Amino acid sequence: MFGSHDDEQQVFEELWDKMYRHAYMVVRDTHLAQDVVQEAWIKIWRQIKTLREPDRLGAWATKIVHHTAIDLVRRRQRWNEISSEDVYEVEGTEESTRTEGPEEVFFQRVDTDELVRALNQLSDDHRVVLVMRFYYDYKYDEMADMLQVPVGVVKSRLHRAKNALKQILEHDRSSLSVREVSVTDERL
Secondary structure: OOOOHHHHHHHHHHHHHHHHHHHHHHHOOHHHHHHHHHHHHHHHHHHHHHOOOHHHHHHHHHHHHHHHHHHHHHHHOOOOOOOHHHHHHHHOOOOOOOOOOHHHHHHHHOOHHHHHHHHHHOOHHHHHHHHHHHHOOOOHHHHHHHHOOOHHHHHHHHHHHHHHHHHHHHHHHHHHHHHHHHHHHHHO
16 A cells, blocks of 8 residues: 555654544543554554455554454553643644534533543543544544444444533532522622
8 A cells, every 4th residue: 555665654744643633532531542553553454454445544554453442441440531722732732623513612612621520520431422522523424433332332322422511510619609609609
């Protein structure tokens, strides 16, 4: 598939951000995400001749990254907490070209720190599908392929994840409002 080392390097550079972001979403650590991408790239290089559809290289690479990251997490048997600083770092690496739908408008109204805290309260399954859909803009069939579940399961998880996230954010905001009222009452 690759004609030369330069071709390999060009493909690697084009896929690096996508692979890194996906790895980071799973392992939630910048150094581990880099390790995952490097390990995945070795697997990709070794298995490149098995790729039947070269135009699907990006999806195939992301799938390998996903499985490599999951394997790493299982080996380490822990999930690190995501930090706001890491989210800002990842957000700054690529601009979105999507049109804004209702979900995007909602997420723009939510403070990044607030969203990160809420995402960390979700189950791994819910957090992964939300980030894949709304941060990486994956289609349902791509998500199903990467997660190795039927499309219906992806849609169901996504629906439940959005509801869970909404409840967490509403609860956090109502708790904040109650605290603000209490502080105001004490000053009177």
